[in-house]
Amino acid sequence: MNLRELSEHLNLSQTTVSRALNGYPEVNETTRRRVTEAAERFNYRPNVRAQKLAKGRSMSIGHIIPFSNQNEMVNVVFADFIAGAGEVYANHGYSMTLSLVRDEEELTAYRGVAEKGAVDGIIVHSPTRNDPRIAFLTALDIPFLVHGRASEITTPYAWMDVNNKRALEMATKHLIGLGHRRIALINGQEKMDFALRRRAGFLAALEAAGLTPDPAFMASGEMSEPHGYGCARAMLNRETPPTAFVTSSIVPALGIRRAIEERGMRMGRDVSLVCFDDAISYLPNGDERPVFTAVRSSVRDAGKRCAELLIERIKDPTKPPGNELWEAELVIGPSTGPCP
Template structure:
């Protein structure tokens, strides 16, 4: 049976920090001391622990995720897929994940607390808002961080990964217009978040470019859950001039939309077309030779993996320049779209 770091240090008669630094090759430890430590470690069958490595490097080997308290965030499959992807990358690199679920009014205080306690080496920022104050705070605290998304188009001073939401919704709206649709509803996410703001911009710009007037009564902005899609689609179907197509920000409201359309005795793709974003969820794949939905496809799990890689690179290479990645979506044709009914 081997000894731990404390026992090894006691046997040598030197501090745990010096032993740990010798074992991890730090240059400030003399070659004589290093040799002595390595020989004793071999004799006593020393097995290093994660805690020992943390002591040696002065790093916590932990990434922080501060998530505002809400009814839907923790069960939202988009968030879950991102965390699954990031978690895989952390584990491979020897990092742990610390997640704090806090009321939004305590969010800033929690950032200060985690940084001051040195419990984390870096932070992942979720769901950036327009004019997000967390970004300026993390810069001030000199804490490595990566944002999944962007707060503004000219954000070059910090690392981020984002999907080209504006172009995605331009393409989706153009597809529907090319199919003859002129009355196109929008089931968007919450527009205080920049991804949803950009999606609305892409939608509105494309309508305007084709001479189509925007109709506020068929444009909505809420949490992207199934009941939202169902209730708002029922509301649109009750209009005298109902839409012939609906553009959805996620597969969850899109499924709610389909439920409302079927209850009304209508058929998706024939009577009303649907295009959705974010359809590659781990437990709810829009797959098959011809998928159920026409969709703008981008893997949230892959984004989680890449954001984690970027953050670990920033932690392990202090002073490196910010990294920016803007991913394009793949437009996949499915059964949910067809020509506008005459």
């Protein structure tokens, strides 16, 4: 079924149907729902080439990844984010442009896609505390949205983030409530803003309980299974080892579990563990029952929401940049128990 046939079936003009499918605000909600339900029922898909010509847009969203972060391209967290965003792009007739560039050419790449009109908007990944990309993209006057935040930038920009500080504070307080006092943090790379916020949450919980953090019980690095294993193994080999761990991802949590079990100890009885769980579809935290006690927030859902927010900005670039902050949920599993 094409646009003309769908319009005739609904007894609406082609313009109204097109505007309803593309989310224009002047179409009332009743009409929009009627049009989208009919489009789904008849398996109608808009002609992307025609949309590009009519709107003067590329109908593409850009994701630019520097070589130093190329591990993101195969990272299960990044893959789930892209899967969520891609689903929304497809539903709105957008494609995705994913580029890997040299670090020193990253800003040039942003300028290139903006000036050529190769993309209609950009999603910025892995922001640092004072990320230079934000001011650069603002000056280019292209719609963009940051997945995360840059703590030191006070000028308005569009972002969507999870409350990383509160999530790790909640995880650490859970362990303190179980009687743990020697708690270790195995964090992500602390050049990233999210990891600094998670560290701040960990320290805030210790401070509130009157506990002094031990630098030997804090490590940061790539969120991989070997990193979690190596850090946990070294800490457990200390004369006075930690009785509990908090970690920034379910991936290093697997390595921490390996280090615990290698010593003949049982997770949840001898050593407790709480992780941040991105609800990764390819690495779920158990089936009916969670494997790890975790603070959970779906990165796939975050990808969907980032895509929706960016598309809204593309449709109306005059809108002030919006922000959205999600709270993580504490899920109790068998990886935590009273301090032995």
